[in-house]
Amino acid sequence: MAKRIDVSGLNAYYGSFLAIEDISMTVEPRSVTAFIGPSGCGKSTFLRTLNRMHEVTPGGRVEGKVMLDDENLYGAGIDPVAVRREVGMVFQRPNPFPTMSVYDNVAAGLRLNGKYKKSELDDIVEKSLKGANLWNEVKDRLNKPGSGLSGGQQQRLCIARAIAVEPNVLLMDEPCSALDPISTLAIEDLIGELKERFTIVIVTHNMQQAARVSDRTAFFNLAAVGQPGKLIEIDDTERIFSNPSVQATEDYISGRFG
């Protein structure tokens, strides 16, 4: 299931503004890779280039190569819709579909993409909700609106929705920043379980979170406001947090930034 991502020479633009410049890195399958860095350095933009969501933004444009195993996501004839089925995404703010029930939210990705039998859907919904550690809390209210859940439950619902379509890679854009510590813990545990099956990339502002959940950490930075963001270094999480090879990384992690 899980696939390796290999990025080389990637630039992303908003209109004529170069947001991130010349990024090359490898994301290993069945592992968690964390992106850290100051606000505005292009972590989220880079994350969104990995499932071609960047071009959804007006003026969004990408140059370079993103290899998913041996297929270039930006190659000729690649269908962005098909890419997004392979590379799922969880957003910063929980965003369940407000018109749909818990069940329909999880089934949304499947239903909107094709025909499934009711029994098949039931199985997948149950499996996904169990996978997101939410089944026990919502099994009696599957037909209630998804927006009636608590924030932490909503975010796990969004994770269940994302894994229901069985992607190869799961991108998470600050999935815990709107949640309390207990919900955060639940989601971090979940990330630990999900990495057995998926390749996971997580953007986070929380250094401890990066240290707790990730196997590898990438540090992004920008020279000044208005300058493009760059990848400073990527290494094993332990090394980044104990003995980074670049001074800027150490400054950022230890709080002596700027």
Place this chain on the structure above:
Amino acid sequence: MSHATLTPKNRSSLRGATLPKWFPWAVAAGSAAAGLGISTVAGLHSSIQWALIAAVLFVAGSFGISSRVEGRRQAKDRVATSLVWVAFILAVIPLASLVWETVKRGVEVLDGYFLTHSMGVVGDAEPGGGIYHAILGTLEQVGLATLFSVPIGVLTAIYLVEYGRGRLAKAVTFFVDVMTGIPSIVAGLFILSLWVLILEMGPSGVAGSFALCILMIPVVVRSTEEMLKLVPNELREASLALGVPKWRTILKVVLPTSVGGIITGVMLAIARITGETAPVLLLVWGTDFINANPFKDPQESLPMYIYLQYNAGSDPAHDRAWAAALTLIAFIMILNLVARGIARWKAPKTGR
């Protein structure tokens, strides 16, 4: 004034003197009495004059007393509050008197017979007759206009919000704005010259519907556009990130989220065109007989019926005009209530 002396200002900087709750009512009663008194003495007879004097006295009086007792800030607050109330009453008076007048005069002949019979063999000066043919015509013309304009309007709005970039979208927005300002008589003349004079089709309900479409489409586009813009972008992105194609995202996520508002907008647009007289007068002509076929021969409609009956001048005709006006208002009010009901029913649910 004794209040102010009981609570001297220097005792606590956080506590000031306040006037009792009945103060505005007392001032209102006092100024109304003073207004009446002044106009009686001065020999003014119009009720508008004493009401104006009373309103001015009320605002000035509450400002004066309040600034003495409570201080300038509270006094200004009271003046602002009174002005809001005066504006509110000024806005409500015409509405209330319109409804009152219409109901009072309308109920005289409004009954089952009136709603189910046409004017077929009834002369203008005779009592009797009804508005069945006008109701039928209005329903058919407005129904057809809705049928034509809603798909065009909603699809245009979807294009503008979800796809439109660059020049074409700007041009469409501009022309929608221009269309919003077209007077209904001009829309009627346009269809008259195209449909009746150039294509040589006779007057019919559908010709009126075309003119009503011109008036309705921009309203539908505008309201649908606003509703679609209210759908959070995160929902679109969530759906796209699941690998759902854009058109399905619009169909299954964006439209269901905003359908309540869109329906409300459509209902309001219907309410707006239901009262149109000018294009109907030019294109549907009007008849005293029942014509259920909107594609051939003149039809009647409620606003035109009101206009023609009022013009007829006799007392029975005036009664019929008022009853028809009451029916029209009731019809539009029911539409609005239905729209609110649907909007509430379809609104995204947050219940647990």
